[in-house]
Amino acid sequence: MSGRAGKTRNIFLVWLIWPLITLGIYHLVWYYKVNREAQDFDQRIEANPVVSVLAITVGWLVIVPPFVSLYNTGQRIARMQQSAGMQPTCNPWIGLILMIVAGLYPLYYQHELNQVWAHYQTPAEGEQVPLAA
Numbered sequence: 001m002s003g004r005a006g007k008t009r010n011i012f013l014v015w016l017i018w019p020l021i022t023l024g025i026y027h028l029v030w031y032y033k034v035n036r037e038a039q040d041f042d043q044r045i046e047a048n049p050v051v052s053v054l055a056i057t058v059g060w061l062v063i064v065p066p067f068v069s070l071y072n073t074g075q076r077i078a079r080m081q082q083s084a085g086m087q088p089t090c091n092p093w094i095g096l097i098l099m100i101v102a103g104l105y106p107l108y109y110q111h112e113l114n115q116v117w118a119h120y121q122t123p124a125e126g127e128q129v130p131l132a133a
Contacts, residue, residue, distance in 0.1 A: 001131040003083070005123040006037030008114050015107035028053055030106060031073075034113065038076040041116075042083040042131060045076050070095055070105060077112050084119050085132025 009030075018026035035049040052069050059065025074092025081088040090112040098104035120129045 003041040007125040008117045
């Protein structure tokens with residue numbers, strides 16, 4: 001089996017700089033792309049990027065959906081690491097805690113994603129890479 005590689009991103013740009021410059025719009029685009037990359041990387045990972053973005057935006061009206069979405073995104077990243085043949089180090093509980101602490105979860109999640117792409121020697125975005133399991 002094979003999947004498509006995602007993009008290696010600078011964790012500080014993802015967490016702070018681009019969201020500040022774009023007044024928060026970049027964060028939504030990043031969240032969509034992370035969930036889409038999970039789906040494109042391994043077809044066995046179920047992800048609907050649009051629903052994930054809706055959960056962290058309008059989901060705040062119900063309070064629970066953003067937490068569920070962030071937890072599920074952390075699980076998807078851990079499954080990506082496992083599919084790459086790595087020991088899964090992404091912990092969705094840490095992501096949830098970091099969301100409460102100054103919104104640091106993009107920094108953590110992007111770092112964990114970058115480890116997946118580094119495992120494949122940083123392939124070009126969209127390049128086919130072999131899956132371990």
